[in-house]
Amino acid sequence: MKQDIFQAISDPTRRAILTLIAIQALTPNAMAEKFDMTRQAVSKHIKVLHECELIKAEHSGREIYYHFNAKKMQEFDHWLAQFRQNWETQFNQLDQLLTTIKEQK
């Protein structure tokens, strides 16, 4: 089951994790320390973020570092921009319709 981006970023802890690793890649242990959470709790959040590709894993020796995947976030923003564009088009159509109706009265 592919994770949903909305779902992933609707959790405040996961948003905090993203903010943190946007600055610097971190290991799960470092995250657990910073958030004062169990390793297990951190792992659950990582799994969600990783499944929707908001973070990327990079192996360095025996450690795994997680990076923020800015490209995925941009994709999401791109979707929303398209959504906005569609609304703009529709509202301009409505402007014209309202003008037409007013002229007929």
Place this chain on the structure above:
Amino acid sequence: MNNHLLFDFNVDKAAKTVYITREFNAGQSLVWDAFTKAELLDQWGAPAPMRAQTKYMDFKVGGRRFYAMISPDGQERWSVQEYTSITPKTNFKMYNAFADKDENRELPGSEWDHNFSEHNGITRVDITIYNESFERLEKLLEGFKIGFTITLKNLEELLGTLS
């Protein structure tokens, strides 16, 4: 023509909510009609080159609008809007879901809230859309991509014959 009219579009990703505000150069009654009467909705309710076509609309609490967005090549994407609350001329709420051509809904959908207010002959419409999932939003835009994909496919075929 409408460059002095307000248009705001904000997304609260964490709250999974889209906020839209738009002003129209017309009275509240007329704008309300444009949002709540099928024959008017169909004239603006899909971004060109798509068009909207209502099969039926029963604008009352518990009533439904069953309509399709039709792409230039004739593909239909059906949706059902169910009205959950109506305060004439000022507010209506609905639950919007994709459906098949036989009106079977695909849940979850999204919750829409519309507010209308008039000031000096300008009507302001505030819309909030709560989406349970991003995948649903993606689907919403899929339809608009279909037309574009067809164009690309034709181009590919053309290039294939040329090379």
